[in-house]
Each structure stands twice: as C-alpha cells, then as structure tokens.
Amino acid sequence: MSLLxxxxxxxxxxxxxxxxxxxxxxxxxxxxxxxxxIVGESGAGKSIxxxxxxxxxxxxxxxxxxxxxxxxxxxxxxxxxxxxxxxGNEMAMIFQDPMVTLNPVLTIGQQMVETLMAHRKLxxxxxxQIAIVKLREVYIPSPEERLDQxxxxxxxxxxQRIIIAIALLLDPQLxxxxxxxxxxxxxxxxxxxxxxxxxxxxxxxGLILITHDLGVVSQMTERTLVMYAGRIIESGRxxxxxxxxxxxxxxxxxxxxxxxxxxxxxxxxxxxxMPSLTSIPKGCPFSxxxxxVQDHCLTEAPKPVQYTHVEVACHEVNRLHSDKAEEMN
Amino acid sequence: MTISRPLLxxxxxxxxxxxxxxxxxxxxxxxxxxxxxxREVHAVNNISLEVAPGEALCVxxxxxxxxxxxxxxxxxxxxxxxxxxHYDGERIDNRSRRAxxxxxxxxxxxxQNPYASLNPRMTIQQALEEPVRYHNPGLSKGEVRDKVxxxxxxxxxxxxxxxxxxxxxxxxxxxxxxxxxxxTVDPEFxxxxxxxxxxxxSIQxxxxxxxxxxxxxxxxxxxxxxxxxxxxxxxxxxxxxxxLGSVCxxxxxxxxxxxxxxxxxRALLSAVPQLKDDHPNHIRLRGEIPTPINLPxxxxxxxxxxxxxxxxxxxxxxxxxxxxxxxxxCHAVEEGRLDG
Numbered sequence: 001m002s003l004l005x006x007x008x009x010x011x012x013x014x015x016x017x018x019x020x021x022x023x024x025x026x027x028x029x030x031x032x033x034x035x036x037x038i039v040g041e042s043g044a045g046k047s048i049x050x051x052x053x054x055x056x057x058x059x060x061x062x063x064x065x066x067x068x069x070x071x072x073x074x075x076x077x078x079x080x081x082x083x084x085x086x087x088g089n090e091m092a093m094i095f096q097d098p099m100v101t102l103n104p105v106l107t108i109g110q111q112m113v114e115t116l117m118a119h120r121k122l123x124x125x126x127x128x129q130i131a132i133v134k135l136r137e138v139y140i141p142s143p144e145e146r147l148d149q150x151x152x153x154x155x156x157x158x159x160q161r162i163i164i165a166i167a168l169l170l171d172p173q174l175x176x177x178x179x180x181x182x183x184x185x186x187x188x189x190x191x192x193x194x195x196x197x198x199x200x201x202x203x204x205x206g207l208i209l210i211t212h213d214l215g216v217v218s219q220m221t222e223r224t225l226v227m228y229a230g231r232i233i234e235s236g237r238x239x240x241x242x243x244x245x246x247x248x249x250x251x252x253x254x255x256x257x258x259x260x261x262x263x264x265x266x267x268x269x270x271x272x273x274m275p276s277l278t279s280i281p282k283g284c285p286f287s288x289x290x291x292x293v294q295d296h297c298l299t300e301a302p303k304p305v306q307y308t309h310v311e312v313a314c315h316e317v318n319r320l321h322s323d324k325a326e327e328m329n
Numbered sequence: 330m331t332i333s334r335p336l337l338x339x340x341x342x343x344x345x346x347x348x349x350x351x352x353x354x355x356x357x358x359x360x361x362x363x364x365x366x367x368r369e370v371h372a373v374n375n376i377s378l379e380v381a382p383g384e385a386l387c388v389x390x391x392x393x394x395x396x397x398x399x400x401x402x403x404x405x406x407x408x409x410x411x412x413x414x415h416y417d418g419e420r421i422d423n424r425s426r427r428a429x430x431x432x433x434x435x436x437x438x439x440x441q442n443p444y445a446s447l448n449p450r451m452t453i454q455q456a457l458e459e460p461v462r463y464h465n466p467g468l469s470k471g472e473v474r475d476k477v478x479x480x481x482x483x484x485x486x487x488x489x490x491x492x493x494x495x496x497x498x499x500x501x502x503x504x505x506x507x508x509x510x511x512x513t514v515d516p517e518f519x520x521x522x523x524x525x526x527x528x529x530x531s532i533q534x535x536x537x538x539x540x541x542x543x544x545x546x547x548x549x550x551x552x553x554x555x556x557x558x559x560x561x562x563x564x565x566x567x568x569x570x571x572x573l574g575s576v577c578x579x580x581x582x583x584x585x586x587x588x589x590x591x592x593x594x595r596a597l598l599s600a601v602p603q604l605k606d607d608h609p610n611h612i613r614l615r616g617e618i619p620t621p622i623n624l625p626x627x628x629x630x631x632x633x634x635x636x637x638x639x640x641x642x643x644x645x646x647x648x649x650x651x652x653x654x655x656x657x658x659c660h661a662v663e664e665g666r667l668d669g
Contacts, residue, residue, distance in 0.1 A: 041529035155617050185391035186556065190600035190611050212530060215602030242604055256534035258563035259604060263582065266541065267563070269534040273499045 002069075003173055003206050004030040004053070009066035011045075011052050011230075013277070014059075020277040022048045022061065024230045027304075032173065033204040035197075037221035037238060039211060039253075043274045044227040046210045050176045053208070054093055055083050071173070089119050092167035096179040098159035102151040108135075108162055109147030115169050134165040138195060157188035161195065168199060174206040181216070193220055214254060218242050226250045229275055229285035231301075236310030246312045248320065249286045284315065292316045334418065335379040336518060336550050337403065342412035344373040344398050348622065371621045372398040374574040374629075375412070377648075380567075382517075385544065385551040387565030387582070389558060389597070393618055395574040396554045400522045403552065404438045405429045416518075434464045437511035441523035443503035447495040453506055454491035457481065457513055464514045476513060483546075484509040484539055501532035508539060512547070519543075522554045537564060558601050562586050570594050573621055573629035576648065580655030590657045592667065593630050628660065636661040 011023035023045050030036050038046045051057050053068060055075050068075040071090065075083065087093075095101045103111055112131035116122055122130070128147065135143035138161040151159055160180065167175055177196065181189035197220060200207045209220055217224055217238060224241045226234040226249070234247040245251045252270040254260065261267050272289040275281060281288055287297040297315050304313040307321075314320070348368040349355045357366045373395045380386045388396045401407045403414060405421065414422040421432060440446040447456055457477045461468065468476070478488040484505040495503055504524060511519060521540070525533040537560065543549055553564060561568055561582065568585045570578045570593065578591040589595045596612040614633045625631055631641045641660050648656040649663050661667045 041531060157617055186558070186600045187391065187596055187614050188617065190602070191613065193602070194611065194613075213602060214530075215604050218604050219602050253530055254604070256531050257604065258534075258537070258559045261563065263563050264541070267534040267538050269538055270531040271535075273501060273532070274529070 002029050003032045003034070003071065005067075005069040006053070007067045007069070009049075009052060009068060010064040011048055011057065011061060012064040013061045015278075018278075021064075021280070022230050022277055023052065025066065026225075026227075026230075026232045028225055028232065028235060030174070030206050030208065033200070033206055034223065035200060035207040035209065035221045037209045037211065037217035037224040038227060039214060039217050039224060040227035041212060041253075041274050043229070043276065045230040046212075046227055047178055048230075049227070050093065050178045050208065050210050053176060054087060054091065056087075056093075085119070088115060088172065089170045090172050091174040091176065092170070092172045094160075094163055094167050094175060094177040094180045097183050098156055098163055099151075099183070101163050102159060104151055107148055107150055108154075112147070112166055112169060115166060119170055130169065131165075134169055135162070137168070137199065138162070138165045140165070156184055157191065160184060160188075160192055164192070164196065164199070168203070168205075171203065172205065174208065175200070176208045176210070178210045179212070180209075182211070182213075189216075196220070214242065214257065226253070229280050230277070231285060231313060232304065233286065233313045234310055235304070240309045244308075246307055246310055246317055246321070247286075247314050248290050248292055248316075252289075284313075292320050334381075335415075336382045336384075336417055337378075337380040337552070338415040339376060339378045339399075339403070340413045340415070342373055342376045342399070342402060342414065343371075343410045344395075344402055344407060345410045346370040346372055368622055371624050372574055373402065373409075374624065376571075376574070376576055378569055378576070378579070380518075380550060380552060382550050383548060384566045385553055385564055386567045386569060387553045387555060387561040388569050388571060389555060389561055390571035391556060391597075391618060393573075393621065394571040395621075396556075396571050397522050398574075399571070400438070400520050400552065400554050404436065404520050405432070406438075434514045435516055436518045436520065437514065437516040439504075439507055439511050439519060439521040439524045442527050443500055443507050444495075444527075446507050447503060447510075449495055452492050452494055453481075453486075453498075456495075456506070457491070457510055460510060461513045480509045480513045481506075483512070483543075485535075499532075500528055501535055504528060504532075504536050505539060508536070508543070512543060515547070516549070518550045518552070520552045520554075523556070524553075525560065526555065526557065533560075540564070558598060570597065573618060573624070575629050575645075576656070576658065577630065578655060578657050579648070580651075580653070580657075584653050584655055588653065588655075590651065590655055590662050590667075591630075591659050592634050592636055592661065628658075630659075634661075636666055638666075 007027050008025045009023055010025055012019045012021050038049060040046050052063060063076050113124060113127040116127040116130055132143045135146060140146055140161055181192050211217055221238045224238040225232050228249050234250045245254055255268040256270060270289055283299045284297045284302050287293045294316060302313045302315045304311045307317050348370060355365050355367050357364055388399060390396050402409050409422050413420055458473055461473050461476050481488045486502060486505050525536050555561060565582045568582050569576050572593050578594045589598055596614050599610055599612040616633050619632055627643050628641045628646050631637045646658040646660045648658040650656055
C-alpha cells in the first residue's frame with residue numbers, strides 16, 4: 001500500500017526580480033515500511049524535497065504545483081493545524097547536525113516530554129516512562145540519568161541516537177533522515193546506520209534517506225532516486241542503479257569514486273560543476289557536462305522513461321547502452 | 330631497493346594543550362579544599378614517522394585523534410611539547426619564525442575549507458602573487474605574473490579570471506586555487522589537511538586527480554590527512570592510523586588494506602560503507618573515543634577493544650615491526666591472541 005505519493009511536485013523560490021525552480025516536477029512513491037534513498041550532490045534539491053514533504057518550506061520558498069499524498073491526504077492543501085498534528089505523529093525528520101538539532105538550554109528529558117505531551121494526553125511521569133523506553137531502544141546506556149543531562153554533555157554519536165529516539169517517540173510511519181551521519185565519524189556512522197535499519201525494519205517504518213554517500217544508500221535502501229539540478233534523473237531499485245546505472249550522471253558519480261579505479265591511477269572525473277539554480281541550462285540540465293550530448297539535449301528536457309529495470313530521464317540512453325554493449329564485446 | 334634518506338622525520342613527537350591557563354584557572358575546589366590542578370589535552374603522544382621523498386603518507390583517524398595537530402606541528406604552526414622534527418636532515422622544530430622562512434618555500438600546506446583559506450578581500454591574482462613575491466624577491470613584476478599564470482593553467486583555472494575574488498568561484502575551483510597558491514613557490518613537500526572532504530563527489534575526483542598530477546609532474550612528497558579510507562587506498566603509498574594521539578598501525582597502503590592487523594584498523598575498514606557488498610561484516614566497537622584529557626594508562630584503544638585484557642589496561646603497547654613491514658602497536662597482535 002502506498003504511504004506517500006508525490007506527483008509533479010515543483011518548488012520555487014521567489015527572488016527579488018525572478019523566481020528560481022528548486023524542484024522541477026518530481027514524482028515518486030513510497031510504500032509502507034519501504035526504505036528509499038535520495039542521492040545527489042549539493043544543490044541537487046535533496047534537502048528541499050525533504051522539507052517540502054514535511055511542509056516546512058518557508059518564504060521565499062513555496063510549493064508551486066503538484067501533489068503530495070500522505071496516507072490519502074494532500075499535504076500541500078492541508079491547514080497548518082492539521083499539518084502540525086501529522087509532523088512528529090505520522091512523519092518525523094532527522095537532520096544532519098546533531099550539535100544544532102537539540103535545544104541546548106533544555107535537558108534531554110524536557111525535550112522528549114515536551115514532544116510527547118504536545119501530541120498525546122499524558123502525565124509527565126507517563127511521558128518520562130515512554131522516553132526511557134525509547135532511549136533504551138536506541139541503546140543509550142543508563143537512560144534514566146540521561147533525561148537530566150543537557151545536549152552538550154553528550155558526544156555526537158550519542159546525540160544523534162537521542163534525535164532518532166525523539167523521531168521515534170510517537171511511532172511515526174515515515175522518517176525523513178537528511179544526511180543523518182555526515183557529521184559523524186565512520187565507526188559511529190556505521191553504528192547509527194545499523195540502528196536506523198534495525199528500527200525501521202522492526203517497527204515497519206518507512207524511511208527516506210537523503211545523502212550524498214552512495215555507499216550508505218547502497219547499504220541502507222531498497223530503492224533510490226538520483227537527483228540533479230532539481231530533477232529526478234534516475235530512479236529504481238538500489239541494487240540495479242548501483243550495479244548498472246543508466247544515466248550518464250549516475251554513471252559518472254559512481255565511476256568517480258576512488259574505489260572504482262586502481263590505486264594511483266587517474267580517477268574518472270565528471271568535468272564542470274553542478275549548475276546554480278539561477279542558471280540551469282535549457283533542455284537537459286546535465287547537457288553541458290555530458291559526453292553523449294546531442295543537439296536535442298540542449299533544447300528539450302528529457303522526460304523519465306522506463307529503460308530496462310530503471311526509470312531514466314535521458315534522450316540518449318538507448319545509444320549509450322548500445323555503446324556500452326559494443327565496449328563489452 | 331635503495332634506502333633513501335627520509336625527507337621528513339618525526340621522532341617521539343608530543344603536543345599537549347593546556348586547558349587551565351594562568352594561576353587562577355588552575356585553582357579548583359575539591360572535597361572542601363582548595364587544590365591547584367593543571368589539566369592538559371594530550372593531542373599527540375609519542376609519534377614517530379618518516380616520509381621518504383616521492384612518498385604520499387596518509388594519516389587517517391577519526392575526529393579528535395590528533396591528525397590535524399600533527400600536520401600543524403610539522404608545518405611549524407604549532408610548537409611541539411616534546412620530541413623532534415627533522416626536515417631533509419635538519420632539525421626544524423626549535424627554529425624561530427624567521428629561521429623557518431626559507432623552509433616555507435619548500436613545505437606548503439593545503440587546508441580543508443577552501444571558503445576559509447582564501448582571503449575574501451584579495452583577488453586571486455593578489456593571493457597567488459603574494460607568496461611568489463615574498464619568496465623570490467629578485468623576480469620582476471612580469472616574471473611574477475608569468476609564474477602565476479603558469480600555475481593557474483596547471484591547476485585548470487583560466488588565468489583570465491585572475492582579477493576575480495574568491496566568492497566568484499565554486500568550492501572545487503577555490504580548492505584548485507588554494508592548491509595553486511601552494512604550488513606557486515615550487516615546494517617539494519605538501520601537507521594537505523583534509524583537502525577534499527568539503528567537496529562533492531564529482532569535484533573530489535577532479536581535485537584528487539589534480540593532486541596526483543602535481544605529484545607526478547613536480548615530484549612532490551605528500552603528507553595527506555584524511556578520514557576517508559577509500560581516498561587513502563587510492564592516493565597513499567604509506568598509511569599511519571592514529572587513535573587518541575598515538576599511532577596504532579603504520580604500513581604500506583597495499584599491506585594495510587590486504588592485511589590489517591590492529592583491531593582498530595580492522596574496525597575502521599569494516600565500517601566504511603561499501604558500494605557493492607550487500608551484507609557488510611561490520612565490527613562493532615564498544616562506546617566512543619575517550620577524552621584526551623585523562624589518557625588511559627595502558628593501550629589508548631583498550632576501552633573499545635574486544636580483545637583487551639589486563640595487560641592492555643596497565644601497559645601501553647610499543648610498535649612492533651612485522652615481517653611485511655607493518656608497525657603495529659597492540660599487545661593482542663604481539664601475543665598472537667587475535668587470529669586463532
């Protein structure tokens with residue numbers, strides 16, 4: 001059953017003398033308990049997607065068109081009071097930096113109790129009990145004592161665990177995690193990812209994992225969206241995208257990783273930079289950096305089409321594929 | 330193999346930062362008594378390393394392990410608390426700033442954040458000219474300009490953009506300019522402190538390629554500080570794994586990745602998210618890095634190690650040389666407790 005269904009969502013930002021398009025007609029679905037990865041480089045629109053889903057865009061950003069169906073209701077049309085009830089209760093967000101997400105002047109206990117009491121009719125003692133249970137679920141040692149501690153008394157990994165515990169407080173159906181481990185060390189990152197995976201699986205929680213790290217996506221998610229300049233350029237099962245990417249950008253992104261080249265050899269780089277939102281090229285946004293570019297790529301934006309097992313937005317995907325087959329022979 | 334003289338040699342290097350400066354800060358009230366106590370952060374403890382000409386030594390470790398402090402000590406930006414640093418056979422750690430000057434021409438540093446390492450009020454031309462003029466006072470204006478243009482071309486930045494300010498460039502371009510700035514004085518040794526971690530994947534590849542090119546063309550020697558093990562495998566010839574200010578393992582890159590010995594190195598390697606492997610064998614570490622204020626008496630890794638015993642608690646392991654050239658500081662490895 002579909003938990004979330006996004007259709008032709010466009011997000012724009014009003015600037016002084018024009019508007020820029022941060023998200024350009026993106027569509028995707030998420031089933032109950034499914035884990036979806038959104039990858040891309042800075043400026044691709046990954047985080048904006050997360051904010052739009054939570055209806056947290058603030059001026060000058062706004063949803064220009066499109067629908068976000070969450071559990072049957074359209075979020076874009078929802079009154080703020082109802083939306084507040086959904087946030088936390090039905091969907092929760094985990095942000096990148098655990099150092100700034102928690103309120104530094106409130107204890108862990110106060111922050112957790114506040115969240116619980118805002119959504120449910122509970123006494124303070126009951127709320128504290130739930131908080132302790134949730135802290136134990138994320139493997140926080142001696143949770144009773146943590147309730148009285150302030151965020152600065154805890155390490156980064158510990159703080160991110162607490163944020164995950166807060167996100168899970170009201171048993172939401174969907175968690176949106178925006179680069180949840182980017183600020184953490186690798187050994188801590190591996191711990192947190194394992195924890196998140198375990199919790200999502202055992203509680204049947206849907207996960208949208210926003211990240212730039214293809215390794216993390218590969219280990220955590222079942223399906224992946226690859227974004228570039230505000231568009232979804234490739235989507236499909238994670239394994240298939242990683243093993244056999246179709247869009248030239250996805251191929252470039254994977255081939256640019258040092259693991260893909262012999263030590264000491266030149267890495268396969270993608271020339272140029274991601275365009276800024278104010279100067280997205282006409283036609284295919286990737287065309288200035290693409291080695292397969294043709295005339296029609298410069299004038300006409302490609303629509304996502306089903307190709308083998310993934311959806312790709314590229315005019316030249318057929319030719320690209322036959323080229324690769326030739327190389328293999 | 331010929332044994333060449335190391336270009337850089339660090340011997341028993343230590344750096345402690347005082348937490349309580351001044352007399353009043355050292356006074357603490359404990360159990361009803363006023364006591365004087367000085368706390369120190371032990372950032373670097375007894376590190377010995379050598380870098381041969383043409384090598385790229387990568388220093389890896391997690392935040393707080395002292396990797397950036399090592400870089401800054403070598404560059405002379407910090408003064409060591411104990412130990413010696415030798416460059417090209419000469420001792421450099423006790424030199425005055427003035428005496429260090431000729432050395433700065435040979436040894437340059439590239440920093441992590443290209444948004445902070447370029448002066449926002451200087452054009453690229455000014456930023457690049459400054460070191461050239463300073464270190465080569467004999468050059469004419471035209472020669473300086475030619476030099477700057479040549480270096481800009483070599484890092485792939487159009488010399489006609491020299492009049493622009495840093496904010497007009499993207500992150501990747503800025504990091505190229507920062508590299509250009511290091512290269513303008515024709516150094517032989519580059520200390521790079523996380524030079525690509527602030528950049529996007531596709532841009533990381535561009536900058537890493539540039540650094541590899543510079544290595545081949547100019548015969549540069551690198552000390553490369555990073556937390557990203559895939560970059561180490563690609564770029565480094567030797568790797569030093571740091572934990573809590575001490576070296577756990579030091580070996581050739583290929584040896585380290587094929588046959589990691591120290592329990593921490595193994596855990597670190599297993600924690601890297603793999604692209605193609607569906608079922609990772611992640612070695613879980615207990616707890617988190619202890620604070621470097623009160624160092625454990627024994628092995629620094631003891632509190633998180635699955636193989637620790639009472640000896641690890643009381644005695645700090647010394648680096649032992651293995652037949653494949655790896656230096657490993659671990660009692661469990663030494664006693665053969667690890668594999669079996």
